[in-house]
Amino acid sequence: MAAMNDPAVEKRRSLPMLGARALVPKRASAGPPPRSVRVSVTDRCDFACTYCRPSRNDGYADGRLMTPAWKTMFEALRRAGVRRVRLTGGEPLVHPEIVAIVAHLSSLGFEDLALTTNASQLARLARPLRDAGLHRVNVSIDTLDPVRFREVTRGGDLDAVLAGIDAAIEAGFSPIKLNTVVLRGVNDDELERILLWAWERRLLPRFLEVMPIAEGAKLVAEHLVTAAEMRRALAAHLLAEEAVTEPGLGPAKYVRARHDPGLRVGFITGTSDTFCETCDRLRVSSTGVLRPCLATDDGVDAAAPARAGDAETIVEHIGLAWSMKPDGTVWKGCTEETAAGVSMRAIGG
Numbered sequence: 001m002a003a004m005n006d007p008a009v010e011k012r013r014s015l016p017m018l019g020a021r022a023l024v025p026k027r028a029s030a031g032p033p034p035r036s037v038r039v040s041v042t043d044r045c046d047f048a049c050t051y052c053r054p055s056r057n058d059g060y061a062d063g064r065l066m067t068p069a070w071k072t073m074f075e076a077l078r079r080a081g082v083r084r085v086r087l088t089g090g091e092p093l094v095h096p097e098i099v100a101i102v103a104h105l106s107s108l109g110f111e112d113l114a115l116t117t118n119a120s121q122l123a124r125l126a127r128p129l130r131d132a133g134l135h136r137v138n139v140s141i142d143t144l145d146p147v148r149f150r151e152v153t154r155g156g157d158l159d160a161v162l163a164g165i166d167a168a169i170e171a172g173f174s175p176i177k178l179n180t181v182v183l184r185g186v187n188d189d190e191l192e193r194i195l196l197w198a199w200e201r202r203l204l205p206r207f208l209e210v211m212p213i214a215e216g217a218k219l220v221a222e223h224l225v226t227a228a229e230m231r232r233a234l235a236a237h238l239l240a241e242e243a244v245t246e247p248g249l250g251p252a253k254y255v256r257a258r259h260d261p262g263l264r265v266g267f268i269t270g271t272s273d274t275f276c277e278t279c280d281r282l283r284v285s286s287t288g289v290l291r292p293c294l295a296t297d298d299g300v301d302a303a304a305p306a307r308a309g310d311a312e313t314i315v316e317h318i319g320l321a322w323s324m325k326p327d328g329t330v331w332k333g334c335t336e337e338t339a340a341g342v343s344m345r346a347i348g349g
Helices: 007-014 067-079 098-107 122-132 146-153 158-171 188-200 214-218 227-233 303-308 311-323 337-341
Strands: 036-040 084-088 112-117 136-140 176-182 204-209 253-256 264-268 281-284 289-291 299-301
Touching: 036 067, 067 098, 067 303, 067 311, 084 098, 098 112, 098 122, 122 136, 122 158, 136 158, 146 158, 158 176, 176 188, 188 204, 188 227, 204 227, 227 264, 281 311, 289 311, 299 311, 303 311
Parallel strands: 036 084, 036 281, 084 112, 112 136, 136 176, 176 204, 204 264
Antiparallel strands: 253 264, 281 289, 289 299
């Protein structure tokens, strides 16, 4: 009965928790605070990639955070111990104040400030983003064929994306990582072409398995190409060595080029070999929900304190969201059945 009157317990009960935790095995200990966060600054996107969105007319979320609320959120993340921030979307570069957002994040002193983009707007924004303090940029590009590109993105302009990559190179971003979701029968015949094209420009290509999350769940059975298959297809260009991760910089495993060990290629599994046990990421949706896992809709709603400028309450919410992190020794992320119902666009992948 004493616990019923415990202020800490009562406060925890009053927090806006989302989702059904009974379905997800919780870690025995919350562990250290999150060091890495992916922030979906908008769910808007000018592409509608087949593995992400059902169509261009799938609608958008209500209640997106505006820039003042985001500033409070970022300050809270910094106080909570986060050291690495990646901005995502939707497409973050369609946010009208993205340069100001980057400048504010830079002023807070995060160790690593990165952004993932489809590069459609990068030609005009690469230099302003670099000047605002952005450290790194990842570009999603699934094909170098313009017709195929329009089909996969449902209308995207490959020339604009290539111009954006050139602008990022000119602005001095390094490394520039390219993310390619490999789909059997769609673009798996382009692995070598993309690899060599990237290496010619001293870029870092990364090939991703399609994951059974959101729209991707409809594609896995027919279109999954495993990382092991990809590596075999590229074996002539790679050293025969164990693929290794970059500590603290995500789940990709890298292999060096045979002709130039200064060049590398990355592989991200997600489906054939999940990496939940080492996941140190928290996610923040465009509506201000703190989400401990990509593969569930569980989370803690921090929108109200963000809009109120209450960073301290958000810090408490972050602690609760982090305590909801699934037990990665048994939880298998995007291969769990909850993943199919998640919106990739809303939470930034």
